[in-house]
Amino acid sequence: MSEEDRIKERVEKTMRLMETEERLKADPWFFTRLQARISARNAELLSPVRQGGRWRPVVLAALAGVNITIAALWTFGNAETRHKETAMAYLARDYGLTGEAGDWLYNTIGE
Amino acid sequence: MHAETADFRSIVEAHQDRVLNICYKFLHNREDAEDTAQEVFMEVFRSHAQFRGEAELSTWIHRIAVTKSLDLIRKRKRKKRLGSVKSIISIGEGRVEPTGPPTYRPDTAVEDEEYRQILYRAIDRLPETQKIALTLSRIEGFSYKETAAIMETSLGSVESLVFRAKKNLRTSLSRTFSGRID
Incomplete structure (x- = not known):
């Protein structure tokens, strides 16, 4: 038998193995194990950690809201201070109150 | 449910x-x-x-x-x-992993197991659709009609896929047995 024939024979023998594949049978506990896995999955879905995850968008939105409010208060608060300082400067200049008198006016009204 | x-x-x-x-x-x-x-x-x-x-x-x-x-x-x-x-x-x-041509062993069961592993590797190298068609129809024993329904394709496509899969498998196995690995 030539080498080529031997290879052909091996190939055909290997191809035939496809038809002699072992057939499995599910064990008697298959459904019981499946039920246990489904219950475990359901429990995991209902766990507080998972439930917390469901509220995550709400918490994030609330945090964003708080941040925006703080930023707005800080910005407008600063703007108010700036306006107050400018008004004091104009007032002091108009009344010729510079130096110590100006400081006195600023400290008295500005507080 | x-x-x-x-x-x-x-x-x-x-x-x-x-x-x-x-x-x-x-x-x-x-x-x-x-x-x-x-x-x-x-x-x-x-x-x-x-x-x-x-x-x-x-x-x-x-x-x-x-x-x-x-x-x-x-x-x-x-x-x-x-x-x-x-x-x-x-x-x-x-x-x-062993990739060379199998050596001759007198024990038929061992030889079969060795050839089976070679077959699995050759099937794994097939394009996915050919692998599915061949596995369902030739190995698991579904009819071409059932295979076509599972694959959501036509009967003709399944026939063609199985034909090409077997051809590719023979080529791949020949290469393996002659020592030329893909």
């Missing part, structure tokens, strides 16, 4: 053996096949509401079994690729 209901139990019991065997024919490992078969029925339980009855229930379940098995194969391949990279980084630690 509830996990405890008789409906679900009867569905599982009617299909568990076939699903287990489909998974086994793709995965070639009993433990992986059992685990994947359980995943299949968990998916059936989860998404039974999406089953619109356009196909038979069994076809739908078998399709999930094929998809889940292929997902695991892809995951394994990714892991293997990662392992190869790791073994390249740390030379000598990687497991080397």
Whole structure:
């Protein structure tokens, strides 16, 4: 038998193995194990950690809201201070109150 | 549907053996096949509401079994690729799979097992659609019509895929046995 024939024979023998594949049978506990896995999955879905995850968008939105409010208060608060300082400067200049008198006016009204 | 209901139990019991065997024919490992078969029925339980009855229930379940098995194969391949990279980084630690031509052994069972492993590797190298068509029809014993329904394709396509799969398989096996590995 030539080498080529031997290879052909091996190939055909290997191809035939496809038809002699072992057939499995599910064990008697298959459904019981499946039920246990489904219950475990359901429990995991209902766990507080998972439930917390469901509220995550709400918490994030609330945090964003708080941040925006703080930023707005800080910005407008600063703007108010700036306006107050400018008004004091104009007032002091108009009344010729510079130096110590100006400081006195600023400290008295500005507080 | 509830996990405890008789409906679900009867569905599982009617299909568990076939699903287990489909998974086994793709995965070639009993433990992986059992685990994947359980995943299949968990998916059936989860998404039974999406089953619109356009196909038979069994076809739908078998399709999930094929998809889940292929997902695991892809995951394994990714892991293997990662392992190869790791073994390249740390030379000598990687497991080397036998790739050379099989040596002659008098024991037929051992020889069969060796040839079977070669067959599995050759099937794994086939394009995915050819692998599915061949596994379902030739190995798992579905008719071409049933295979076409599971694959959501035509009868002609399945015939063509199986024909090409067998041709490619013969070429691949010839190369392996003559010592020329793909």
